[in-house]
Amino acid sequence: MICNRRRSTIAKLFASELNFIIFKYFNVLMECQRKPIALRRIVRLVIAMFFCSAFVAIEDDLFRLSKNLDIFSSVYRQVSINYVDETDSDKLIKRAVEAMLDELDPYTEYVQDADVEDYRLKYVDTRYGGIGAAIFERDNRLYVSAVYAGYPVAGAGTVAGDEILAIDGKPMFRVSAAEVSHRLRGSEGSRIVLRVRHAADGQLEDVPLIREIVRQPNVTHFELLNHGVGYIKLDKFLEQSSEELKAALEALKVKG
Secondary structure (H helix, E strand, C coil), rough: CCCHHHHHHHHHHHHHHHHHHHHHHHHHHHHCCCCCCHHHHHHHHHHHHHHHHHHHHHHHHHHHHHHHHHHHHHHHHHHHHHCCCCCCCHHHHHHHHHHHHHHCCCCCCCCCCCHHHHHHHHHHHCEECCCCCCCEEEEEEEEEEEECCCCCHHHHHCCCCCEEEECCCCCCCCCCCHHHHHHHCCCCCCCCEEEECCCCCCCCCEEEECCEEEEECCCCCEEECCHHHEEEEEECCCCCCHHHHHHHHHHHHHCC
């Protein structure tokens, strides 16, 4: 992403300089058609110098970029091969990238491929492919904390308090809630099988489910309190949050 953004900056700089040259000297060229040949040659030479300076600037920038990448690659190679202890290459790269981005601002982040979906759900979009259930971890075991009405897990009879023992045959004991949440998500229409222990009677059941698009609302609750005071809980500020907030306000106005 950084390289692409860098290329984009270079392209914009080059395009901006070209536009400056074209618009500044277009009329001059038109006028020079009626001027002596010597003057026309001088104007053409000046414009050619501007073009050359633009290409030289770009070439110099790309050279510095390539040189810095070579330095980083050389250091990384030497550490990986010659460091006295074993190193984790993934951690080294991750920390190096994070240290680089820390020099920019607090808002530029490095998101690994495995975390993209979680990042989108947290900061970008409220929709994902899933079964419509929230989970929590206790004593290394995973439990259903909430079931969303209208989604697959609700129709299968699973309720809050049921324990998730396995997903697609893989035991979930001592697996983090974040990992289980990641396993529960997937593409719309894909199949998943949960092995659950029901809280009510302790019975075990294999629950086959088909993932659907689940949408988590930004506004999760609103109510009218005493003395005409309205309460709106805005959990997220993502897509459609303004529409949901407006709808909640209108509903509260109707109530009182």
